Amino acid sequence: MKIAKILVDVPTRQTDRTFDYLVPAELFVECGMRVVVEFGRRKVTGFVVDFVDSTDFSGRLKEISEVIDDKPVLDQEQLKMAQFLAGQYFTFAVTNLWLMLPGMLKGKTEKYLIVHNLTDESLLPLFSEGTLRYDSKTLSATQQKKIRAALARNELEVVYSQSRVITKKYTEIINSKIALDDIPAEIDKLSKQNKYGQLFWQTVLTEGSPLAVKHLTKEIGIPRRVLTKLAQEGSIELSKVEIYRTPLAASPKKKSQLLTHTKEQSAAIKEIAASFDTDQTFLLEGITGSGKTEIYRALSEKVIKSGKKVIILVPEISLTPQMISFFQASFNDRIAVWHSRLSRGEQYDEWRRIKNNEVDLVLGVRSAIFVPLKDLGLIVVDEEHEKSYRQSENPQYDARELAKWRGNYHSCPVIFGSATPTLTSRAKAERQIYRLIRLDKRVNPNGHLPTVQIVDLRDRNNRSSKIFSEDLKRAMLERFERKEQTILFLNRRGYANFLECRNCGYTFNCPNCDVSLTLHLFEHRLSCHYCGYKCAIPMSCPNCHETDLRSFGDGTEKVEEEIKQLNPEITTIRMDRDTTSRKGSYQKIISQFEHHEADILVGTQSVAKGLNFPEVTLVGVLNADISLNRPEFDASEVTFDLLTQVAGRAGRGQTAGKVIIQTYNPNHYAIKEAKDQNYERFFREEMYLRRLHGYLPYYYTIFIKVTSKEEMLALKTALDLQKLLSENKNEQTQILGPAPYYIKRINNEYTYQLALKYKKDEKMKMTLHEIIDQTQSNNKVKINISNVTC
DNA sequence: AGCACGCCGACT
């Protein structure tokens, strides 16, 4: 019998390898299909990744129990990509495979128990519905033992089924049984009173067959009973066909306008097109408004004409209806969109359209890098500096790395586009690894650039309140008078992030974490942003019982309150994680603000940046230092990117906008260069510091976080790791730590962190893989690894 | 991750 190598869906270090299974002759199995196999004493889902003739397993091989798919759901490239991910990001092979499937196919093989004739009465309540979803976590040990006994007596039966059922959408159609040529004769046979019969055949004559029943009943106005009767008579046939659930708007058939290209655009297109059959990476460094998107479109057109496909990655926030219709205008329904707002059904159907070769271009967010397009001719990563291209949860893959991997696999060019490229990309361009193309001119040179003012928060004379400087306050009130809109950024949600007793100095901290509790006046709670702990706002100090409590660290809620005090007529709208967590609420806030239902939008950077509103003529960054002072090596870069983006966009309409940046560090280079929109100078200054401190792009960094409920165990494990790694690394690699993580205790778990700075050290990476296998065998310690390369 | 096995203290 044939032998299949199978990755089982048991994501642990110890099972992170293939297991051999026999393929029964009656089963049709191919690589990339999902199967059900017996693993130990239970059944799990597995992926067939290879076939071999012999095994080196000494025991008796089991047979594959069941095949889930009738054709492969993963192709050869995706299987290879999963391997690459495992090596690069220290993740389980099987976890990587799930990453490439649409949500509808992500399911477990679940165990159910069916009752036959249960004699053990104590178990009866569990089986009130006749069956029980077996989950050892929710059943006590005693219950499990009793169930085992009942199974042995054949009073219960085990069945397995898939946790997720695939749904498809169907629509009803009619097929004419009468040939088109014979229809006029058919119409003649009908009596003049048969209004609907006449109408029906006329419609078939002009629009052809088949036709959607819904179209005939809703739009043409033929009653359903007429169609049923025609079907009974045998002159038409009613049937159901599948239709794709599509997120695309019923294409407004807006013809693409022929845009004339600037000299810079034409040159860029020409240069990249000349490299179509290489895997060259291009860095398209272009200021806001220099027309990068049109370059992507024009190149895509060339690629698709030659029979190849395109992936364009954009940040979630840029994937607007305007962006979609821009590409739709050129490529019609041959495009697919891919983002988290798709329903499970829509995503599944987009995935199948891609797999069935019905799509030439995929426009999507990070996870779109995994779509099964064959024959790629171009991959674009727009706004390549965006942090969201790296997934923050496991597996912590980086879509930019994968874009280059796929470019190499298909021998096609990759374009990284940004006004503020990552230091890594820009440095690679400097070393000729990437080809640098700069766009310094705006497509519309008459558009006004906003004026940028930096306000020194240390200047007491220019201070109106804790939050606003006089200048910003005045500017805001002016906009309100003129009925123009304002956006204010503050990277801190809630009312205040610190509550203190003025009498004894007691501070309210989270009982589970080493952080202060954030005050949320809107929902009347103190809450922890790290573990989710919530409690009522205390009226008095638990220590001295005084009631004089005071808050520090103003957040977005407090900003709204101060604006109300300034002028109660100004309406505000808040946009942060608290107001956008509900599905659709984000979209709703945007549309409300677009329709001028509020004068001022107060948002956190991470949620509200990158938005564009034509009536906004003032943008205020309330405290640039919050992002500048974050304890991360790229805090300056992130701040510069944000400020540059803000300063490049405000006031795109007729009037030039104004940007006010409030800071305690007005002379910081990240702030000064952002004001001047001078990326190149920022790049030089930041590179100097990165080199001095040995950070990216001079060194890659692997962060290893060791977490445990027992602090000493976390520390000891981290120390052991440090020792083992230091014996198995090359000279260039440096190990920093272990040190307590910047918040040592989160949710009553303690974290110690190691940082490995390396340039090229395969030995160290190998060792790390091996060590982890051994260390993580007990579940008292969690190890999290992020490999930061971009 | 499950799931079983085996060892040891405690309780009808």
Added chain:
DNA sequence: GTCGGCGTGCTC
């Protein structure tokens, strides 16, 4: 005696 808690080890 036997019940149940947890540590250990294996899964083709």
